[in-house]
Amino acid sequence: MIEISALNKAFGLNRVLQGVDLTVVTGTSTVIIGGSGTGKSVLLKCILGLVAPDSGTILLDGQDVAKAERDAFLAKFGMLFQGAALFDSMTVWQNVAFRLLRGSLKRPAGEAKEIAVEKLRRVGLTPDVAEKFPAELSGGMQKRVGLARAIAADPQIIFFDEPTTGLDPIMAGVINDLIREIVTEMGATAMTITHDMSSVRAIADRVAMLHGGVIRWEGPVEQMDGADDPYLRQFITGSAEGPIEAVR
């Protein structure tokens, strides 16, 4: 279980997170929605310790992550970055198998490559992609390689930062199904950021909306459409009129 309480983070004068409270139960899928630039990516990075919060606490299974043993902590996680963040000095399969080629999970290269190719297949990429370099792939393909890398070592907790952005609708559907499958069949805990409402419905057990530096609304996905929060309503319907100002 991940328990975030009173989390604050500012970059200079830009107060991004202003007291975020959120609980994510083990084995469930939480989707975070919210406008561009509201701090969704920053929130995930705070949990992973990539960005140091100004104040607030984050507990993983009751233990403060700031005091946790880093290696053991990170070994539980997989993360798909918004920009894929593939290592451009290595081939695709070496990227996917990165964790399996070094450190505590190290195994023979042949075996690691087999796992990498299998993970690539699950995100809809053929084995010939494995030998290419990230720069040779399209944006959507890079995103899927990033996803394969995030799940390669079968982590317990997986963060997906906009997994379906830049994918065609069919591929987006494949990825949505994959994320759902990882949660229901493998019992992983997932936190997904997305702007795509059909993804939200396909992936989420619970939905949290970040706005104005706080969690504006949080609840089961079934209650999302019936909720009367005007901010959430405007976001779901994609309307330009409402409490959320769209600067024009």
Added chain:
Amino acid sequence: MILLSPLSALGRSTLALLAAIGRVALYFGRVLSHIVRPPWYPREFVVQLLQIGWLSLPVVGLTALFTGGALALQIYSGGSRFNAETVVPSIVAIGIARELGPVLGGLMVAGRVAAAIAAEIGTMKVTEQIDALVTLSTNPMKYLTVPRVLAATLCLPILVAVGDSIGIFGGYLVGTTRLGFNGTNYLQNTADFLEFWDVASGLVKGAVFGFIVALMGCFHGMNSGRGAQGVGKATTNAVVSASILILAANYILTGVFFSA
């Protein structure tokens, strides 16, 4: 107030400089502590040996060749003022081995390697590759910085040794073809006057300069600002700070080695 503002500006930049020195010192300490603790990444180290050492050979070699040649011409014309043209071989050898080999080699490598390291690591920083490394349970300090620092520290003395030989050869070429020296005498003269410590001190300097180059490249890359502009600035800062630190370290080391 008007009189005070230059003072306060001076104060501000002094404080900024001190803060920067403090950050570099902290970074330096962290690099040392990671060098001695596993895990190590030998494969990365070998790749860097190739990148930093092998691929710098042409630059360092050409620099040394022309410098040796120019030095021979200078010493010949300068020496002729007091009829001391015969010192050309020994002064060329001493000048190259003690001073010009390591310093010019170090500066050329600073231009080539510090820039490349800062640009590569800076780009990794702004494209979140460094963050990705961390989430994949790999410490960027160990995976990126330590192999580069070790490789540069090891490679530069070797590059300096190669540069020394080529520089002396450059002096030899000019001496025998343009200044009328006898080839055998030239080499004999060089061998007679060059002492072990002349060469060894230059190699020690090379190791220190190599460390500086990689440290500055990594430091500025890791602290790169956001976007292409941030990487550009990091690259410039890496080359400038590495060059200045090399010259400063050279002065200090020369004082330590040869003042007595």
